[in-house]
Amino acid sequence: MARRPRRSTSAKSPARTSTPQPSAPQPSLGSTPAEPPGEFTGRYLVLLREDDLSSGLQALKSRAGLSEVCSSADFSHGEVEMAQASDAEIFVLDKLKVAVVNADPTQVQGLSAAVADDSAIMAVEPERFMYALQRAELQAGGAVPLQYLRGYRDAVNHLYDALAVESPELAEAGIAAAFADTAQFTWGLQATKVSQSRFTGRGVRIAVLDTGMELSHPDFVGRAITSLSFIPGEQVQDGNGHGTHCIGTALGAKSPMTGVRRYGCASMGEIFAGKVLSNGGSGADNGILAGINWAITNQCRVISMSLGAAVRPGETFSPVYEAVAQRALQSKPGTLIIAA
Numbered sequence: 001m002a003r004r005p006r007r008s009t010s011a012k013s014p015a016r017t018s019t020p021q022p023s024a025p026q027p028s029l030g031s032t033p034a035e036p037p038g039e040f041t042g043r044y045l046v047l048l049r050e051d052d053l054s055s056g057l058q059a060l061k062s063r064a065g066l067s068e069v070c071s072s073a074d075f076s077h078g079e080v081e082m083a084q085a086s087d088a089e090i091f092v093l094d095k096l097k098v099a100v101v102n103a104d105p106t107q108v109q110g111l112s113a114a115v116a117d118d119s120a121i122m123a124v125e126p127e128r129f130m131y132a133l134q135r136a137e138l139q140a141g142g143a144v145p146l147q148y149l150r151g152y153r154d155a156v157n158h159l160y161d162a163l164a165v166e167s168p169e170l171a172e173a174g175i176a177a178a179f180a181d182t183a184q185f186t187w188g189l190q191a192t193k194v195s196q197s198r199f200t201g202r203g204v205r206i207a208v209l210d211t212g213m214e215l216s217h218p219d220f221v222g223r224a225i226t227s228l229s230f231i232p233g234e235q236v237q238d239g240n241g242h243g244t245h246c247i248g249t250a251l252g253a254k255s256p257m258t259g260v261r262r263y264g265c266a267s268m269g270e271i272f273a274g275k276v277l278s279n280g281g282s283g284a285d286n287g288i289l290a291g292i293n294w295a296i297t298n299q300c301r302v303i304s305m306s307l308g309a310a311v312r313p314g315e316t317f318s319p320v321y322e323a324v325a326q327r328a329l330q331s332k333p334g335t336l337i338i339a340a
Helices: 053-064 082-087 105-116 133-139 146-164 168-178 187-191 242-251 285-297 319-330
Strands: 040-048 069-071 090-093 098-101 121-132 205-210 225-229 270-275 282-284 302-305 336-339
Touching: 040 053, 040 105, 040 285, 040 319, 053 090, 053 098, 053 105, 053 121, 069 082, 082 285, 090 285, 098 285, 098 319, 105 121, 121 285, 121 319, 205 242, 205 285, 242 270, 242 302, 270 285, 282 285, 285 302, 285 319, 319 336
Parallel strands: 069 090, 205 270, 205 302, 225 270, 302 336
Antiparallel strands: 040 098, 040 121, 090 098, 121 282
């Protein structure tokens, strides 16, 4: 596999990036993109034993009769060419010890049998399409997920109980203040006490994996930005808006050039913008996992994602993503995944 490094930007200003700028206004968050053909891609995610990648690959080849392998380790800095990865029978994420395989039902049966035999293959699950958070909710039926509402309720109740220790009147006033914007800060920065923190994120690499980034945004002039697209045929430039919004929340400036109140947390963090969702707000697991692998390879300490898929009644968590999160945290120097 030929190495094709695609180091995109590490610029003093987004204006210096080689990514082409859009010539027309981009669609808003409220636009309705064309849907992918179904919930699943037809490929499969295979979780391999963390301590023995070579045995896992051998098991994949022998159990499923697959041979063509594309590895993220074959690309400089983990900058995978997704067109090559998608065409391969086996696409291996070297930091995650996960493979994405193109397999027919008979081959998948062989892989599933390997899991039952307690081999180097630990889990097999179908590859899904993921969506920016709003789209995932719409896919699930158009309603806000119940567990999200429960979490929101619990957070508000916890804040109320903490303030009510002193007096009910103080609790009411405190909640009103915590959930209201001021001229200086959004309510979120106040509620999480970012507004009182002395930490800026200087020297910390933070990856936001989403629909990309508006690289010419005036609030990010002068910031260190490294960007890469994992969506074939689309540049990092954000044609959706969701990714830029998420990057702003995580890494927005302390004093935005646009003159608005402060809305971002790590105002001096180093930005790694990975486009793992298309301008329409959707993307497959292989690009998302490649983005996570890229962030770990580049020693990002935090990976932020705001995406998901439709969850059916009775469906549990993904064992592959659960293992990926644990392996990222155990990597050196350690990467924390935060996923809405």
